[in-house]
Amino acid sequence: MKYKLVLLILAFFSLHMVIGQNKMEREYRIKKSQFPKTSLDILKTELGKVKKLRFYKERDSNKISYEAKFKKDRLWYSVEFSETGDLEDIEITIKQVDLPNDSWQEVNSYLQENFTQFRIKKMQQQYLPLKKQPTSKTFKQAFQNLMLPDINYEIIVSGKTEKGFEDFEILFDAKGNFKTVRKSLPPNYDHILY
Secondary structure (H helix, E strand, C coil), X not given: CHHXXXXXXXXXXXXXXXXXXXXXXXXXXXXXXXXXXXXXXXXXXXXXXXXXXXXXXXXXXXXXXXXXXXXXXXXXXXXXXXXXXXXEEEEEEECHHHCCHHHHHHHHHHHHHHCCCEEEEEEEEEECCXXXXXXXXXXXXXXXCCCCCCCEEEEEEEEEXXXXXEEEEEEEECCCCEXXXXXXXXXXXXXXXX
């Protein structure tokens, strides 16, 4: 009886964790002139030669941020800034083979334990700016694609739950240890006319 009670409590808390953190985020493409000037200045000094540079505004449930997406040295990058122009993170789109084997085993174990079925939609390697580190160093580390102990892996997963398939954004540390999970809303198709 105690075993069933403990199992029920664990199931309740894990369900509460998944339901309690929804990613209410919408992304809109904007013009370069609508991007914060301080962020543009940082990009101008740090990027160098890039292809397909595009600018976006992201509205989250509790904040607004700006994002620049581009291709550099055959890799897709995303650089996110706060409303005030501070660097929030730099992300590189990666594939499963780009993760160290030990990290991938931890990530895969988490996914198998929490979903009956799942499909990975997108994987990103995330570089966060450190407090005592200049922004230029964060850019340099990201552009060199360094495997550092303080990077994160952000994985967008379509996982099967009791409600059917739902999208989740799951964050893992460099060793593949689980950090956070947020339920994602479906993509915004407001731009499509019927």
